[in-house]
Amino acid sequence: MTSNPTSPAPRATLAASPSAIGASAAHRPARETTRRGELVATGLTRRFGSVVAVDSVSLTLKAGEIHGLIGPNGSGKTTFLNLLTGYYKVDEGRIVVDADDLTAAPVQRRPHFGIARTFQKPRLLGSLTVLDNAMLGGWEHAQSGFLETALALPRARREDRQQRELAAELLHGVGLGNILTRRANLLDHAEQRFLEIARGLTMRPSFILLDEPAGGLTEHEIEQLARIVVQLRECGVGVLIVEHHTDFVFRICDRVTTLNLGKMIKHGTPDEVRNDPEVIRVYLGA
Amino acid sequence: MLTALITGLAIGALYAAAALAYNVMYSTSKVLSVTTGHIFMVSGVVGAYLIGELKLPTVVGFFGAAAAGVVFGLITEFVAIRRVLARSDEHLWLLSTLALATIIQQGVGLWWGTEPKPFPRLIPQDFTAGIWDQKFWLPIATVAVLMVGLELFYRRTLFGKIFIAVSEDAFAARARGVATDRVRAISYAIAGLLGGIAGFAAGQLTYAYFALGLSLTLNGFIALAVGGLGSNMGAVVGGIVLGLLTSIATFYFGGAYQQTIAVGLLMTFLLVKPEGLFGDKRTRHV
Amino acid sequence: MNSHQGRLAVLLVGLVALATLPFWAHDPYQVHLATLIGAYWILVAGLNLVVGYTGLLSIGHVGLLAIGSYAFAILVDHHGANPYVAMLAAGAIGGVCGFILGLPSLRLPGFYFAMATMAFSMIVSEFLLAQDSLTGGGAGIAVPGFNKPFDTPNGLFWLVMLIAAFVTWLTWNVSRLMWGRAMIALRDSDVAAAAVGVPVFSIKLIVYTFSGVTAAVAGALFGSLQSYVTPETFHFELGLFFFICIVIGGRGAIIGPLLGTIVLTALPEVVAPLAKLGQFFYGALLLLVVLLVPEGIGNLVKIVREKIRPRRLEKHVVAPDLARLAAAIGNRSAS
Numbered sequence: 001m002t003s004n005p006t007s008p009a010p011r012a013t014l015a016a017s018p019s020a021i022g023a024s025a026a027h028r029p030a031r032e033t034t035r036r037g038e039l040v041a042t043g044l045t046r047r048f049g050s051v052v053a054v055d056s057v058s059l060t061l062k063a064g065e066i067h068g069l070i071g072p073n074g075s076g077k078t079t080f081l082n083l084l085t086g087y088y089k090v091d092e093g094r095i096v097v098d099a100d101d102l103t104a105a106p107v108q109r110r111p112h113f114g115i116a117r118t119f120q121k122p123r124l125l126g127s128l129t130v131l132d133n134a135m136l137g138g139w140e141h142a143q144s145g146f147l148e149t150a151l152a153l154p155r156a157r158r159e160d161r162q163q164r165e166l167a168a169e170l171l172h173g174v175g176l177g178n179i180l181t182r183r184a185n186l187l188d189h190a191e192q193r194f195l196e197i198a199r200g201l202t203m204r205p206s207f208i209l210l211d212e213p214a215g216g217l218t219e220h221e222i223e224q225l226a227r228i229v230v231q232l233r234e235c236g237v238g239v240l241i242v243e244h245h246t247d248f249v250f251r252i253c254d255r256v257t258t259l260n261l262g263k264m265i266k267h268g269t270p271d272e273v274r275n276d277p278e279v280i281r282v283y284l285g286a
Numbered sequence: 287m288l289t290a291l292i293t294g295l296a297i298g299a300l301y302a303a304a305a306l307a308y309n310v311m312y313s314t315s316k317v318l319s320v321t322t323g324h325i326f327m328v329s330g331v332v333g334a335y336l337i338g339e340l341k342l343p344t345v346v347g348f349f350g351a352a353a354a355g356v357v358f359g360l361i362t363e364f365v366a367i368r369r370v371l372a373r374s375d376e377h378l379w380l381l382s383t384l385a386l387a388t389i390i391q392q393g394v395g396l397w398w399g400t401e402p403k404p405f406p407r408l409i410p411q412d413f414t415a416g417i418w419d420q421k422f423w424l425p426i427a428t429v430a431v432l433m434v435g436l437e438l439f440y441r442r443t444l445f446g447k448i449f450i451a452v453s454e455d456a457f458a459a460r461a462r463g464v465a466t467d468r469v470r471a472i473s474y475a476i477a478g479l480l481g482g483i484a485g486f487a488a489g490q491l492t493y494a495y496f497a498l499g500l501s502l503t504l505n506g507f508i509a510l511a512v513g514g515l516g517s518n519m520g521a522v523v524g525g526i527v528l529g530l531l532t533s534i535a536t537f538y539f540g541g542a543y544q545q546t547i548a549v550g551l552l553m554t555f556l557l558v559k560p561e562g563l564f565g566d567k568r569t570r571h572v
Numbered sequence: 573m574n575s576h577q578g579r580l581a582v583l584l585v586g587l588v589a590l591a592t593l594p595f596w597a598h599d600p601y602q603v604h605l606a607t608l609i610g611a612y613w614i615l616v617a618g619l620n621l622v623v624g625y626t627g628l629l630s631i632g633h634v635g636l637l638a639i640g641s642y643a644f645a646i647l648v649d650h651h652g653a654n655p656y657v658a659m660l661a662a663g664a665i666g667g668v669c670g671f672i673l674g675l676p677s678l679r680l681p682g683f684y685f686a687m688a689t690m691a692f693s694m695i696v697s698e699f700l701l702a703q704d705s706l707t708g709g710g711a712g713i714a715v716p717g718f719n720k721p722f723d724t725p726n727g728l729f730w731l732v733m734l735i736a737a738f739v740t741w742l743t744w745n746v747s748r749l750m751w752g753r754a755m756i757a758l759r760d761s762d763v764a765a766a767a768v769g770v771p772v773f774s775i776k777l778i779v780y781t782f783s784g785v786t787a788a789v790a791g792a793l794f795g796s797l798q799s800y801v802t803p804e805t806f807h808f809e810l811g812l813f814f815f816i817c818i819v820i821g822g823r824g825a826i827i828g829p830l831l832g833t834i835v836l837t838a839l840p841e842v843v844a845p846l847a848k849l850g851q852f853f854y855g856a857l858l859l860l861v862v863l864l865v866p867e868g869i870g871n872l873v874k875i876v877r878e879k880i881r882p883r884r885l886e887k888h889v890v891a892p893d894l895a896r897l898a899a900a901i902g903n904r905s906a907s
Contacts, residue, residue, distance in 0.1 A: 085767070111769030123764040125756055127824055127867075135750070136757055140769040142750040146778045149751045150742040160749045166900060173897025201901060203768060224892050231894045235901040318683045369863055377682050380629055381819060382862045384686075388812060388855030396852060500808065504694070507687050542702035549691040553676055556684065 035236060036097050036114040036206035037063050044083050044093035046076075053079040055262040056093070061207055064236045066229060068249035068270070071259035072282060077242045078120065080259070081211055084240075085117050086110045097206075111140045114206030118213060122192040126185030130195055131164070133184050134171050137202030138163030163202065170198045174228055190221045197228065207238040214245040226252050246283070250274050258282075289417055290537035291530065296422040296491055298529020299429040300326070303484035304506025305513060305521030306429075306436065307477040311359075312515065313453035314466070314473040315371065320383040321362045323502030324390050325481030326488070327495070329355040330405060331398050333486045334494035338406040347406075348486055355482020356475050362386060363474035368467070387499060395496040405489035421490035428487035432480055433522055439476075449473060453516075508552040514565025523563060527551075590733060594726040603729050604797070609837045610732035611794040616814050616833050617739045617826070618786025621746060621779050623815060624823035627759025628776060629682055632689030634811030635696035636666050636784050640791020641801050642700065642707055645715040655718040655796075663789040670784020671777065678776045693811050700803040712802030715795035732793050739786055744826050755779065756824060809851045816858045821870045828870020 039061040046054040054076045061067050071077045082088045084095060086107035095103045097113040105113070116137070124133050142163065144156035171177055174194045179187075187195065193213055200208050210229075214222050222245070230252055232239050243249050249256060250270040258266045258279050266276045273279055307322050333351035336342045342350075366382040409420050440446035452459045452469050460466050485492075492498055505528060513524025528548060535547045555562065589596075594603050615637055622628050640662045647658035677688040700707045707713055717723055722731040746752060754775055757765035762772060795801050813836070821832025836854065840847040865872050 107766040108769050108771055111767070117767055119763070119767075123761045123767070125753070125760045125764065127760065128753065128756060132753055136753045136764065137768050139750060139754050144750065146746070146751065146782065149749045150746050150782075152745040152749070156745075156749050163750065169896050169900035172893050173900055175892035177893065199768065201897075204901075227894060228892050228897065231892075231897050232901070235898055237901065365859070365863075373866065377627065377629060378862060378866055380683055380686060381866075382859060384631070384812070385855050385859035385862055388809070388851060389859060392809075392850065392852035392855055396849070500690075504687060504691055507683075508691075511684070543698055545691065545694045545698050549688075549695055552691065553688075556680060556688075557676055 035063060038098060039084070039115065039207050039238065039240075040094075040096045041080075041084060042094045042096070044080065044095070045091045046079055046083055046088055047091055052262050054083060057257075057259065057262070057264050058093075059240075059257055059264075059267075061238045061240050063206055063238045064233055065255065066233050066239045066241065066253045068253035068256040069240060069242045069259065070244070070246055070249055070256060070273075073244075074261070075259040076262040077259050078211065079262075081117070081209055081240075081242050084209060085115060111203055111205070115209065116200035116203045116205035116207070117209040118193070118196040118200055118211055120211045120215065122196045124184045124187075124192060124195060126183065128184055129181050130171065130176055130184055130187070130191075131167055131180040133195055134167035134198045134202050135160075135163045137199040138167065140203045167198065167202050170201045171195075173201075173231075174198045175224060189216045190218070193217065194225075194228075201232075201237075205237065207240065208232065209240045209242070211242050212244060213241065214243055214248050222248055246274075287537060290533045292417045292422045293491075294530035294533030295526065296425045296488070296529070297533065298509075298526040299425045300484060300488045300491065300502070300525070301505050301509040301528050302522040302525025303425075303429045303432065303480060303488075304502050305510040305525050306433065306518060307481050308506060308510050309516060309518055309521055310436070310473050310477040310480065311362075313449060314456075314470040315363075315367055317367060317371070317379050317383070318507070319362055319366070320380065320387040320503055321358070321366070321390065321499075322477070322481070322506055323504070324387050324499030325355050325358050325478055326485030326492075326502050327394065327497075327499035328358050328390065329482040329485035330489040330492060330498065331394055331494045331496070333489055334403060334405045335398070337408075338403070338494075344408050347408075348483075351486040352479055352482040355478040355480075355485065357478065358390070359474040359476070359478020359481070360471060362478075363471045367470070367474070387503065391496055391499050398494070398496055400496055402493035402495035405492075405494050407490070421488075425484065425488040425491060429484055429522075432484060433518065436480070436518060445472075505548060508548055510562075511552055511560075512555050512562055514562025517562070517564035520562050520564035591730075594729055600725060603725055605838065605841060607725070607729045607732050607797050608794070609834055610729070610736045611790050611797060612814070612817075612837055613830060613833050614732070614736050614739050614793065615787045615790035616817050616829055617736070617743045618783035618790075619814055620818050620826065620829045621743055621755065622783045623818045624821075624825070624829060625747060625752065625755040625759060626776060626779050627823075628678070628780065629686040629815075630689045630780070630783070631686050631815050632691070632693035632808070632811050633783070633787050633814055634806050634808065635689075635693035636669060636787035637791040637794065637810070638693075638696050638700060638801075638803070638806035639669055640666050640788030641715060641795030641806075642713060642791075643788065644792035644795055645713045645801070646706065648716045649714065655716065659789060659792040662792045663785045666788020666791070667781050667785040670787070671781045673784075674777045674780040678773060678780060690808065690811075693806070693808055697803050697806065700806075707803075710803065712800060712805070714800050715798065717796050717799070728793070728797060732797075735789065735793065739789075740826065740830070747826060751775075759823075809854075812851070813854055816854050818868075820857060820861050820868060822868025822872075825868075825870050828868055831870065832868075 041059045043056045044054055045056050069077050083090050102113050142159045149156045229239055256270050256273040260282045266273050266279050311319050329351035332354040333347045336350045337347035366386045370379045370382045411420055452466055456466050509524035509528045513520025532544050532548055593606055597603050619633050622630050643662040643665045644658050647653040648655050673692050677685050754770045817832040817836050818829045822828030846853050
């Protein structure tokens with residue numbers, strides 16, 4: 001499965017700046033991670049008592065694709081995201097990444113399958129710096145055990161240094177390079193959101209699932225977010241955006257899925273979805 | 287053997303009272319206070335002081351002990367709970383109640399001394415009554431009355447209904463105009479009253495001893511965990527089970543391993559049925 | 573950076589002063605006190621990872637201290653073991669006990685876990701009293717000293733200092749490398765921790781086991797220093813004291829709890845009225861700290877500094893550098 005579908009020329013040219021060339025050579029990762037191809041959710045259903053929050057919803061997220069998941073409040077999009085990431089157990093259905101079935105995998109195992117996520121309300125470690133927070137994502141690829149770390153053996157120190165370099169580059173990449181040493185509880189809303197994205201990227205994921213990333217951002221910040229997400233696609237990462245902000249979704253997504261009351265009502269390209277009468281009815285009210 | 291059973295029932299009644307006190311405080315604050323056991327200690331010491339040392343009439347001692355319990359309950363709320371609940375750190379109240387418990391225990395130890403002192407006779411009775419000695423049936427009868435009183439309070443009085451409302455959904459209660467702060471303070475006063483009366487009644491069983499607090503905090507908690515957090519019936523059953531278990535085990539195997547047996551019971555329940563016998567499976571554990 | 577070099581210099585001077593303490597101390601009692609602080613710190617350093625970094629409220633660690641003391645004494649006196657080997661064996665036993673205690677307890681929520689650790693320390697007391705053929709029961713047990721070259725009070729002081737320095741270095745490493753961030757994530761946001769793949773339970777168990785080892789080693793040294801211990805020596809309040817040192821010192825740091833241990837151990841010695849108050853003072857101090865400076869006094873300096881000189885946080889417009897972003901992510905094809 002190829003990871004780079006043909007797409008319009010990316011907004012930023014890759015090799016233009018010398019720093020990029022130098023940067024990419026500096027941190028070849030110690031352990032090459034294989035990039036996954038597809039995250040396939042089939043017929044996911046989740047009930048809370050008698051309420052069916054998610055009703056047999058299927059969705060495929062490909063590497064190198066931006067997939068939007070929209071729907072009015074209460075449509076089940078956040079619940080669906082929580083099913084994908086393991087915060088809720090599915091009642092019915094399967095979640096598969098390439099050949100691996102992760103339907104029963106607990107939350108902390110999902111990163112192992114290349115899945116990263118951000119949260120609607122950013123979950124950061126306020127007492128640590130921006131850089132430290134981003135480095136947390138490196139845990140997935142840190143192999144040093146407790147004793148190794150306690151004795152500061154070479155591998156532990158090397159891994160720490162590599163995670164630091166990677167996190168710093170990613171933070172510069174999302175635009176937080178000037179506040180690496182700021183304590184996370186002093187960040188404003190947009191900075192928190194971008195930090196969470198950087199942390200997710202430090203995990204070297206194949207798929208990153210963004211939970212209402214545009215919420216609370218200014219027009220300018222949403223523009224920056226869009227550029228970042230498009231760049232992620234160019235790099236072969238699969239992005240799922242759960243979003244309320246339909247303009248943003250229709251602008252950058254390759255495919256869009258719409259939910260209402262837990263069921264999928266339309267799936268297709270942004271144009272197809274945007275012009276679908278059922279979607280219009282649901283969003284603009286009856 | 288009969289003595290062991292009666293002793294078990296009596297001490298079990300005391301544990302049940304502690305578990306009830308936990309429930310009352312937890313219902314309005316979602317806090318399990320380390321000071322719970324110390325309410326009983328304070329009232330026992332005050333009662334012994336008033337009657338034993340100051341030679342005041344039993345009635346005065348009773349009201350004094352009950353008042354001491356109420357005051358200590360209120361102090362717990364104002365000092366250790368109120369300010370702390372405003373901050374989001376959920377472990378902070380554990381530290382504050384732990385600190386307050388230490389202060390009161392050590393303070394009483396400094397004033398009263400660290401040796402257990404005998405609690406005076408409340409009703410004229412010689413010491414040959416065996417299993418009919420008041421040190422057994424006083425706590426049993428008192429706790430039975432207290433439990434009935436508590437149930438009547440919750441079900442028959444307006445205040446009680448407000449309590450239940452606050453315990454089930456504090457946010458909604460506040461939206462309806464209930465002063466949740468005051469309700470919480472009153473519930474701590476009620477727990478103090480409960481502990482004050484029960485501690486006074488059980489004084490002849492436990493002696494007036496400064497270190498009683500911590501032991502009762504732990505054993506009352508075990509009774510609570512066995513019976514189920516939030517259930518008053520569970521508190522009583524849990525207390526009786528714990529009391530009988532330790533008493534009978536002491537009878538057969540000697541008293542050296544009382545605490546170990548009690549904790550063994552706790553661990554068994556926490557592993558097998560963590561919500562307790564009567565607890566709600568969905569109860570959010572503290 | 574000047575402040576960094578300044579701090580290094582202070583540290584160096586402090587270390588030299590510490591190493592030469594027996595020579596400039598006024599009387600042997602001060603050496604005894606310093607050794608005691610060192611032994612306490614060995615336990616607190618390990619417990620710091622558990623409480624200050626991972627956020628677990630273990631208030632019963634005194635039980636592990638007791639196990640270390642008694643195991644050491646029994647191995648040397650009843651079985652003729654070499655004291656150094658016995659100390660390491662005691663550490664191993666402490667680790668096993670920490671593991672066994674942690675296994676069922678670490679899954680429990682905060683209050684339940686705290687109660688479980690408190691119950692553990694009470695069980696240890698019961699056990700020590702009851703098994704009097706092994707432990708001497710209420711009468712207690714004599715704890716032997718070490719062999720050459722650490723067989724004098726000064727020698728014990730240096731042994732404790734060496735081990736304390738080593739343990740401090742271990743915990744410092746853990747705190748500043750990847751494990752440190754993972755532990756803080758467990759403390760402050762287990763949602764974030766799970767989202768990045770941190771295995772919550774096994775990290776807690778490993779750190780807790782480590783703290784059992786350090787506590788038991790501290791117990792061996794502590795017992796040797798006191799030369800005679802009883803179950804009363806390991807009353808619950810002592811476990812509370814260790815816990816308070818960390819909370820007051822400040823979480824998420826090594827220096828804070830270290831200073832906390834030093835100050836809180838030495839204070840009752842220096843200020844006589846406080847000695848009479850004893851635990852009452854510690855409880856009152858804990859309450860004050862929790863109500864006024866919950867982050868701990870160690871972090872108070874940071875907080876005060878930020879209040880006095882509020883750095884104007886320049887509001888930069890977020891400007892992504894897509895080239896660096898792309899380079900960092902890399903462009904790898906799928907398997």
